[in-house]
Amino acid sequence: MTSHTRLVSWHGPRRELDTQLPLPTKSEARQTAASSFIIIPSRTHLSTNLLPRQSAEDLDTPSPLPQSQESLESALKPHDGTLPVPSxxxxxxxxxxxxxxxxxxxxxxxxxxxxxxxxxNFQVEYAIKAVENGGTSLGIRCKDGVVLAVEKVIGSKLLKPNANKRIATVDRHIGVAFSGMVPDGGHFVDRARDEAVSWRDIYKFPIPTNALAARMGTYLQAYTCHSYVRPFGITAIIAGFDPEEELPVDGEVGSGPACGAGGKVAGKKHGGPFLYMIEPSGLYWGYYGAATGKGRQAAKAELEKLDLASGTMTLEQAVKEAARIIHKSHGEENAKDYEIEISWISGRDGPTKGRHVEVPEELKEEAIRLAKEAEDEEE
Incomplete structure (x- = not known):
């Protein structure tokens, strides 16, 4: 067998190596390539270099050509067919x-x-953390309406009083309070208003509170399914008083066993006060009393003491209780100044005439004064 020599050039990072190497025969080259070698074209010319197969972690840095004839012959040995074991x-x-x-x-x-x-879902959990860093918000459902209250921490003495509201009106009969990131809350309110307007345009009737809660829950849930958006950093409390109307049948048909579902319920009317809370995940529930934000644990403990399910509390009593709970959940360890926002909504024969409005300033000041006196008595 005639021996041939050939000039092989290896170009590595900033170095060149010229070595006289024996050229393998065609049969040896085929056997070698099929077993454990790959053919890589040179970077500078069309000659082929036979290089040992590299592992996945060494692909970024090419291995140098063997420096001696013995190492080359060792590398050219046929492969036994076994796969390398990862380190x-x-x-x-x-x-x-x-x-x-x-x-x-x-x-x-x-x-x-x-x-x-x-x-x-860690992104949703992080959004809940953002809510927990915000001021406390709560809602109380009474026999004749719903009350919303929010603790608004004042970050600077230069801020205008009663600015940057955390409670907003969505429709005449629906209000929203939120805790968490204020810009997210503003977008939530805008979307809720669009839903209310769309419902009026289509059905020529005010949107029911439960329908708005369902639509906004679906909207927030959609922001947990796509990677190009992030979840809302708020928890919203929706309060509404749907117009009370006589039902054409006895009982509220199709609404479950609790409401009759086709049975006979004397004097049953459609509408009344409703309270819902929507979380960043889109989950929403109906409540008699709901609280969220930094002081949610203390606020929930106080709400559970009121026995709201009995339906005996009036709107004025709920306003005073809301101010007391907000004041107590703020805590002495929190030295920052804060304001309390309180709104309410009643039926058409109540103090708000079926509209969501802020409580009168006199009633609000009285509620705050009673809250401070109750705290002093406890001390």
Whole structure:
């Protein structure tokens, strides 16, 4: 067999290597390429270089050509067909990253459309954290209406009093209070108003409170399914008083066993006071009393003492209780100044004539004064 020599050039990072190497025969080249080598075209000319197959972690930096004839012959030996086993360093690093991702959310909190292996959506949980950093908001459902109250922390003495409202009117008979990021709350209110206007245009009737809560819950839930948006950093409390109308049948048909569902309920009317709370995930529930924000735990504990399910509390009593709960949940450890926003809504024969409005200033000041006196008595 005639021996041939050939000039092979290897161009690595900032270096060149010219070596006289024996050229393998065609049969040897085919056997070598089929077993453990790949053909890589040279960067500078069309000659082919036979290089050892590289692992996945070495693809970025090419391995140098063997420096001696013995090392080249060792590299050109036929492969036995077995696959290389990944190094323990790679396996350990991968398993450690997986455990870290599962416990603290690394890798699974980059988009809100990703669930962690244990079924958590970290972006939604982060949005709930934003709500917990906001002021306390609460709602109380009474026998003749609904009351909303919000603790608004004053971050600077230069701010204009009674600005940056946390309570807004969506429709004549519906109001919204929220805790969390104020810009997100503004967008939520704008969207809720659009839904109310759309309902009036289509059905020629004010939107029911439960229908608005369902639509806004669906809207917030959509922001947890796409990676190009983020969840809302608010929890909203929706209060409304739907117009009371006599039903054409005895009972509220199709609304479940609690309301008759086709049975006979004497004097049953459609409408009345309603209270809903919508979370960043889009989940919403109906409540007799609801609270969210930084002081939610203390506020919920106080609401549970009022026995709101009995339906005996009046609107004026609820206003005073709301001011007391907000004042108590603020806490002495929080030295920042704050304002209290309170609104209410009643039926057509009540003090608000079926509209969502702010409580009169005299009643608000009296409620705040009684709240401070109650705190002094407890001390």
């Amino acid at each position: 323990s360093r790679v396996c350990k690093g991968t398993s450690k990253l997986t455990r870290s991702q599962t416990s603290i959310g690394t890798g699974y909190d980059l988009a809100n459309a990703i669930f962690s292996p244990d079924g958590r």
